[in-house]
Amino acid sequence: MKYCDAGDEFGAIAGTIAEVHGALLQTLNYCTGMAGSDNSGKQFVDTYDNAAHLAVSASSTLATACVETRNLILTGAYNHAVADANAHHSNAPQPDKPYLTPDPCLSTTVGSAADDDSDVPFGWSLVGDLIQYAWPNGKPGKLHAAANAWHNAATDYRSMTSGVARAIDLLGANRSDEIGTAVATCGQRQSDLNDLADACQTIGDACGDFANNLEAAQHQILDELGDLLAQTAGFEVLFAALAPLTETASEWVGNTAIAGRVTATASRIAEIIGSFVTRAGEFIASRVGPILGRLKPLLERLQKWVEEAKTKLAKFGKDDEPPGSNPSNTPGNPEFDKRIEELAKDPAKNGKISPQSRREAAVGLSAERDGLIPGPITRAQPGPNNEDMGEFVDADGSRWDVKSSPDVRPSYRPGAGTPLPNPQSEQDFVTMVESSLNHGEGVLLDPDGMTPGRLAQVQSLVHANPQWQGKVIWTR
Structure with a gap:
């Protein structure tokens, strides 16, 4: 068209x-x-x-x-x-x-x-x-x-x-x-x-x-x-x-x-x-x-x-509330701020909160709010051998990893918007996603740090892998 x-x-x-x-x-x-x-x-x-x-x-x-x-x-x-x-x-x-x-x-x-x-x-x-x-x-x-x-x-x-x-x-x-x-x-x-x-x-x-x-x-x-x-x-x-x-x-x-x-x-x-x-x-x-x-x-x-x-x-699409919307996953509410703090605590780093972990929390809550994954989500804890188990666990017990493939520094990094000298290659992106899937985790894709051209490129890669459907999800 x-x-x-x-x-x-x-x-x-x-x-x-x-x-x-x-x-x-x-x-x-x-x-x-x-x-x-x-x-x-x-x-x-x-x-x-x-x-x-x-x-x-x-x-x-x-x-x-x-x-x-x-x-x-x-x-x-x-x-x-x-x-x-x-x-x-x-x-x-x-x-x-x-x-x-x-x-x-x-x-x-x-x-x-x-x-x-x-x-x-x-x-x-x-x-x-x-x-x-x-x-x-x-x-x-x-x-x-x-x-x-x-x-x-x-x-x-x-x-x-x-x-x-x-x-x-x-x-x-x-x-x-x-x-x-x-x-x-x-x-x-x-x-x-x-x-x-x-x-x-x-x-x-x-x-x-x-x-x-x-x-x-x-x-x-x-x-x-x-x-x-x-x-x-x-x-x-x-x-x-x-x-x-x-x-x-x-x-x-x-x-x-x-x-x-x-x-x-x-x-x-x-x-x-x-x-x-x-x-x-x-x-x-x-x-x-x-x-x-x-x-x-x-x-x-x-x-x-x-x-x-x-x-x-x-106003676009505001006639229908997102299927999973509630005060705790909607920005502008005290409940949302509280959940961001809870979900941003990275157990792999002794509960430390960083700009990146805050962004991951926001990505997880947007997926919950939009009905992409069942809520409420919780922060994933390390496995029995202290291995990484992803970022979040949804209400059905499925684990989710937050991934991105930026070509400029994302909003939570110093110098946001500055081009990255060596963005991830297409093959490295596919390998990254497959690694999470093979580990039993779904992937929430974060567009932060992707220019429109980069976003279109990564969207094409996801589209070219139909076996990822339902397991690799774009967020906001």
Whole structure:
């Protein structure tokens, strides 16, 4: 169904955003401290850090917006299919409700461009007290790396608009009242991607310009210091030779000559730095400054749309309460919080509660609430030989293991949303599931940490193993 294919396009786009987002963050966090702490660096940091945080936050929210766009399209397709079936009074079974992809929860933590590095080049001590500026201690190499990362992200975000165009074409092949709204939403996502790409390009340009100007200023200053050191050494040799003849006069003339040379060099270096600081301030104000005025509305618009989409999706399927629903397995109730604490105590770790065991407890309770396994569930205890017996035991005595196959760090881990360097292979996933089944445990699959693309891949693997039916269950 082309309607559903349009939704899948947005699932793929969200997965690609997660990959691009993770690669960008990885480089930016390597480039922390790139602007330094001198006068020019502080100017750059004040604007850049704000712009970088807004851009990364917009990227994370845009990934969520694409996921929710996917979910809205698929629920629209489902509602259309149900209405069509009812209109024809068909005896065919009702269509299955679509699986709603969870939010990707991408990290938005970006290291600051500020640095407190106090190292100065050899010879700076001769002129430092005579200059009103600090040594420009930014790191051009890191600035160039950040510029490349922003530019690559801009190219990638812009290329994703082709996927939106495909989704619009697919939607156009359908005839229903809501298609116009869906197409308009897709058009907004296309605009969002282009706006974010423009912002990333501009931030990258600013990093590159700052790096080039910084590099030029540092080279000029080092050349001046090199000349000063060479001439100072020459004066020392000359006046040392004259000392036996006119010792007092030689010392006075030598010190005066050196002082004059130092003062002249300090003056030229101050002029170099002053010019650099002025240029830096000009391009920061003209390039990065205006981006702040565009990024903030973009982020706010995305956040508002996501909240509205979640409100709409929250109503999906609410006419029927989940078959196993009760206060103890439904979030927002004191009974639920109490059971989370009980089920999160890992007996294999002396009852210790960890972020992972809390997540496992939430997964188990969602399966109970949705009627996927009979409740109430309890925490599985180690076997007679202290062997692992899975996470939970349901009301029928069946044991269940919670498993996942993320490609980004899950929500309960530091750096949530950061891509994993080596996600589990398909064969390793199959082996993991088979190991639990052979051990007498069913498997509750947790989608946390799976991008839409990864989720689709793992769902295909489960579908390709029909012998797992009823034993391997997707949760929320």
